[in-house]
Each structure stands twice: as C-alpha cells, then as structure tokens.
Amino acid sequence: MLLSIAVAASASQARADQNGIRTVLLPSPSIPLVTIRLVFQVGAADDEPGKEGIAALTAAMLGEGGTVQRTWSEVLDALYPMAADIHFYGDKDAYVFMGTVHRDNLDAFASLLAEQVLTPRFANDDFTRLRQDAIDTITKTLRGNDDEDLGKQALGTLLYPKHPYGYPTPGTVAGLKAITLDDVKGFYARTFTRDRLIVGVAGGYPEGFPDRYAARFSGLPLGGPRAPLPPSPKPQGKQLVFVQKSAHGDAISMGHAIDVTRGDDDFYPLAVAASYLGEHRTFNGVLMLNMRQKRGLNYGDYAYVENFIQDGWTTFPLPNIPRREQHFEIWLRPVPPKSAGFAIREAIYETDKLIREGIPAAGFEATRAFLLNYVNLWAQDGSRRLGFAIDGVLYGKDVLAELKARLPKMTKDDVDRAVRKHLSTANLSIAVVGDNVKALAEALVAGKPTPIVYDTKDTPADVLEEDQTIERYPLDVSASRLKIVSARSLFEK
Amino acid sequence: MTAQAKAFPFPTTEKTLSNGLRVFVVEYDSPGLVAYYSIVRTGSRNEVEPGKSGFAHFFEHMMFRGTKQYPTNKYNAEIKAMGADSNAFTSDDMTVYHILAGTSALPTIVTIEADRFQHLEYAEAEFQKEARAVLGEYNKGASDPLQPMVEALYDHAFQVHTYKHTTIGFLRDIEDMPNQFAYSRQFFDRYYRPDNVIVLVVGDVKSDTVLPLLEKNYGAWTGGPSRPAVPVEPPQTKEQRTTVPWKGDSLPMVLAGYHIPAFSPSSVDSAALEVLAELVFAERSPLYKRLVLDEQKVEHIDGSAERHVDPNLFTILARIKKDEDVPYVEKAIEDEFARIAAQGTDAKTLSEVVSRTRYAFAGQLSTADKVALVGAEFLALTGNLSSIDETFATLARVSVADIKRVAAQYFTPQNRTVVVLEPEK
16 A cells, blocks of 8 residues: 655655555755665653663664674674764654765665664673663763753653653663563564654665665564553642752753644744744843843753754754653753752743743744744754654654744734643743752742842843842742752662 | 865865955855854964963853944844854864854845954953853853863873863863953954954855955954964873862763874874774774773773864773773773784775775765864864865875874873773762
C-alpha cells in the first residue's frame, strides 16, 4: 500500500513505501553533501518500569557499539577515511541516527549506518562501557559538572511526577544498574520496528538512492501501535525543589505542563508570546532586557513553550526531539545567591504581567516581524532542513512552514487569548540549584521580601521603584510543596 | 575531491580603505541570506596591564550598549526588526561580532555596525550593570570543572605572556570590572580602530554593491594611538604540575599542555602538529581504542593543536573513570608520543588523515554563516583569506619524518604543564 503524507515544507517530499517505511526527501542536486537521518519513534517514554534508561542505552548500543559484521573499533576504522561520523541523539519520544557525508563516499557511509541500526552486535564489552558511561553521566557529569542542566532536569521531576518524562533521558542509577544485555536485545526487537522509522535523505544524492536505501530497512519487524503516554498529573499550585550543592550562583528553571504541541493551533500564538518574553539566546526578550540589561542579574533569561535543546553552538532549536506532551519553561542562568529570590520573583512578575495585561501592541508587531525573518535562519543547511521536515511528519505540522503561513494573519488577540488559556504562574514548578539554598527556601515560604542586592551604582529611579514591587511580589508557596534535596540524591531511582 | 582543489573555493573580493580598514566580500550561494562579521584583531592576548584580565571579552559586551544615534534599545529594535541572529565572541586572539540576516537588511547592518565601531557611547551606570552580566557568565561556567582547570593550566604554563590568563579572566579581575570605566574608554580608543579591524561579508551579495556601502559608512573612521606590545614568553625549562580540588561530584580529569609555536599557514610544524593530534587522539587511534574501548579506563580523551597568534599549547584532556588510573593514563599518553617519535606512522594512515581533514573542512563550509566563521578565524590570525589554501597546501606536504620530528621535539616532560582535577571523596 502506498501512503502519501503531505508535508507543508516547500520542496520536501514525504511518503511511505509498501513496507510502511516513511521517507522524507529533500533533494539539492547541486550540493556535494548528503545527509541521512534515521528517526525512530523510540525514546525514554518507552522505558520499562525499573529499567529507566533502557531506550537510551539501546540507542547507544546502535550508535556507538559494534555490528554483527564488525566491532565498534572496526566501524571507527571504516568511517575514518570517509571523513564522516555516525551521530545519534534522542529524548523522550524519538532517537535519530545520522550523518553527513560527501557524495563521493555516500554508498559506503549509508551501508555502515544501516548496518548499525539493522544488525547491532550487542557485544558485552560495548554494553559494559556504554552502561557505565550512562551511570557516570548521571552521577558525575549531571550532578557535579553542569548546574544549568541539573536545574532543568530537576524541574522535569516536578513537571512529570510518576511519568516517563520525569527523569533524565539517560535514565536513573537504579534503572541502569538493573538492565542486562538480554533486556537491551529484547527492547531493541520490540521497539526499533519499521513502523516507528522515518528515513530522511537530503542533499545531492543520486537518483533512486532513497528508495533503494529505505528498502534495506524492510527486514525490521512491525511493532504495532505505540503505547500511549500515561496521563500527566499536571500539579496544581506552586511547588519548588531546591537542589543543594557547591556552586557559585543559583541556577533556576521554572515551568508548567501545557496541553499544546506544534500539532495544535494554539502553539503558534504561544510561540510568539514566548519569543516576546525571551527568545533563546537573543537580547530582545522582556526577561533579558529587564533582568540582565537593566539590573545586571545574570548572563541570560529566556522562555519556551516546548522542550528546547540548543543545536550545537548555534542559537537554534535541535530538530528531531519531538514530544507528545510539552511544557512552558523559563530559564534563568545562574544569579548571585543573594539576589536569587528577587530573580525568581521578577520572572514570575514579568510573566504575570504578560498574562494579565496581554502582549503590548508594539511588542506583538515587533515579535511577529522578528519571527517571520528569524525562522528562515533555523534551517540553513540540508541536515537541519531535513530534521524540521521530519518533525513536520511527526507533529502533523511543519513548524517553519506554519509560522511563515500563520504569522502574517495572527493578531494580538490571538496571542492574548492563547496566553490566558494556557499559561499560569499559579501552577509553576520551580527548581533552584545552588549552595545554601535553605535560607532562600525559608524566606520564600515565609513570604518575606527578597530584595535585589546591587553592588553597582546609579540604578535608575524607575528601576529602583519597580524593585520595591518585585521584592514583595506574592508567591504563595506552601512549606508542604517545597523540597530541599542534595544533588547526590537526584535520579537515584 | 582532489588535493589540488582549493580549500576555500568561493569568489572573494578584498579591498583596503584609505583609513586602513580591510574588507572582504565572499560570494556564496545562500539565497536571500548574508553573514556580516566584524573582526577585531584583539583578544585576551592584548590584556597586558595587570588587573585587566577578561577585559577584551567584557568590552565585547559593552559594544552592545549603544551610541548617540543608536542607543541600545534602538540598536536592539533594528536587530529584532530584521529577524537577525546577532551575537559576538571573544577568544585569546580575536573579538568577533556577527550578524546573520536577510540580504535586504544589509544597508541597515552596515549603518549600525559602522556607527557602533566609531561612536560607541555608554554611561558608567550601564557599564557597571554589564560588568555584572559578565560575572554571571563566569558563574555560569563555574559549575564545569574545565573552567578552573583551563585557568590553572594557562596560569602555570605561562609566566609573562598574556596567555597566562583565560579569555573570561581571573575572578578577582571580573569582580573589579565595575571600577574600570575609564580604562574601558582607553581600550576602545586603542583597539577599535580601522587598522585593527576587518569586515567580512559572506552570502548572497555582489562585491560591487557591498564595497560602496562599506566605504560610505566606514570612510570617516580614523586611526588611533599606538598599541602596547605583548610580552614574549621565555622557553619553559621544567615540567609544571598542579591539582585543582573540586567540591562535588565529577570524574577525575587530566588537562595537559605542551608548548608549541605560533600558527603559520606556511609552517610545516603547525601542519604536522595538527596531523599528530589526529594520529594520537582520533577515535580510530591506537591510544583511543586502548584506553576507551579495550581497557575502558577513560570515558573521553581528545587533543588538539589550536591555532594562535603567538606560541601557545597543544592541549590534551582525559576524563578518567577511576582516581587510581590517573597516573596510568598520563603514562599511556606520554608513551604514545614517544612511540610515534620513534616509529612514525605509515604513509597510508598519513594520507587518510590529510584526506579526512580536507573533507571535514569542506563539510564545515555548508552555510554562509559557517563560511564566515571559518574565514573570520583565518583573518584574525593571518590577515588574509588566502592563508586557508596555503594552510591546506602545507598540510599536503607533511611527511612521516615531519611527524616524528615534532613528536620528539615538543612532547618532552620539561615542555609540559599538567593539571589534575581531584574531586572530593
């Protein structure tokens, strides 16, 4: 049966072959590079209870483990002269295995990539190495080397309690320790199926290549419908987690779950609202202007209406990390501990202002104009364009095409209505990573003022006046909804 | 891809304006997009006065604080209206300002960029607030043990040269930045001058329309005072070694640096050191396979000969799974350099390294912005784009004897500085 899937992105072609394998193609004959993305709709959401991390570990066995035909060491030898590498990454609902190669080396590279996915070796030494790497990632790197990511992952535990989104994608320590090599083999057979696969090809590939290539995956079994996500509890009221560890500043993430993804109409006005509050790594958002530029609180302050991972050193979103459920998030980069309470209050104050008063007309027009051009920068090369086209298939809507089509017709009322419907600071979950967080937690619960501490002079009078409001801004935090935990206790099970 | 093909194959126009400003226009197939890079050939290497470490990077922040004609909010509104990706970065040797936007925005970009490079003006209160954003940037990086490790490596490896401090600077100097308003004006006066800046425009543009725009907007910019010399580092005579304690969890790590010469596109040593980095540390190298795959003592290892204006370091980083294996891993790295110094490598492996480096470089040039980024690095280091082709021509000439020679010459204990991260138990 031939299925046809409409994709809004210009020049991309998406379809499914007689085996049900979906393909997304972006031909650019003049470009000498070819990108392949093999996206499986498998992620941490598929982890089995007590085996948290099995999806990520299985993906690692495919992405940096050997094949039946060769050890991982031999794969590395084969890849080297092609000047290509196999990359893989994933999240809760998908993993992608990919690479970009000069078309001189396409056939050899494509074969190796297919081999990785179709005939994994499942060698004991790969398993030992990759499972230990995953445990170290949680116990050493996440807990001790990256407070900003730790804050985001701690927020995840509040947003998604008793839900497969509620722990880091690499898993938990207990989950990883419980996984055996046989578990991984079983998980692979059940979930890396051809009905969960999309084969994406972009660039200057020869005619007929994508069909020939997609056919190589026809030997994968069919898996049947994927289990739905368990219901997300959507906690009511504010809840906070304070993560205690040695730190120079306090890293802060806050947010709440929303019922909107790129597949929903309301996503697009919400994206305008988030961009107005704080587009990732840009300087024009309300949070950035008021917290960094006016007050010198920290390095950056941003807002999102979906899970966001930055693609490498760019400022743009990483494609192929779709989620079936999403959340609103505010990210405050580390602030001085003495002003952390103020920073939390200011982020809530600015968000409340947007919800209460709506987006200012001029702010709406400027943000709409910005996004109309800015989204053109999100997919500058074939690999990223392909990634977004595949996401378009997964969500049913291509975010780039949708924004370009919807923004010219969008109104300020559309944004205000979506903001009022979906965003609320009353139900925020807040995660703070820092040293001596106990005093801050107690001050916030007691409703005490948390003034900003300036060690700079000549702060303008209007800013100082607004500071008086912000330092007393009501938080309504109950002691029963507050946890203080040590970094070492997180993600143990 | 043939060895004779140009590594940087794009039509390029170069011009030096009468005030000394050099401009490069690279025509690249990126329909409707242009990357606009302003390259200041000043970085933390130029922070010669005591107490001023981190200042080039801090000054990069101040460049977004406006002029009379375009105060911060107006500048930001212009950037927002064009939907641009706009930012800047600073390294040891350069400060680079970049804007990626639609080609139709180019006249506005030239206007606002030329304006801020000539007429930057900010009040002390704004200066102080920005100083605290820089402290925030330091604090952001401080949860990564690499920040104190890199700081310790360069502090110990250099005695008089300004590479002694990192680009972000020493914390004590960052904390003092709000008090350096007067110095910041001097810094601008000294380094933000046409003979120290290069403008690079890459994308869907034609040089005959871009050059007049640049001449019109930058033509009145004038030269400034002379600039202080950067001290010359004497040769290191004995091994330097230190530990960095780490409060909290981490894998133990080793960061080592060996002194190597300044980058030069015609230097066989520069090219041979880049090849050596691949031979020793690439994922298919014997050392990587031994430590990471077979013995599984190391989670990550890499090494690189980064390009610098003055003599700098070949750096090596290893994240090690157990504390007790740190000396073993150090010895394994040392032994591998000694092995290559004695035995070299075979011609096929060398040829594969050169080929991979060429292909990988070609793969990097996949967007106007990436072409501009690569071009900016070479312009900052060498002052011209022809240095890219020259670098790859030199690479093609590297012989097995060159590899043996640089491995023996530079990778000696007395030329080495080692920093070991010691996580608390």
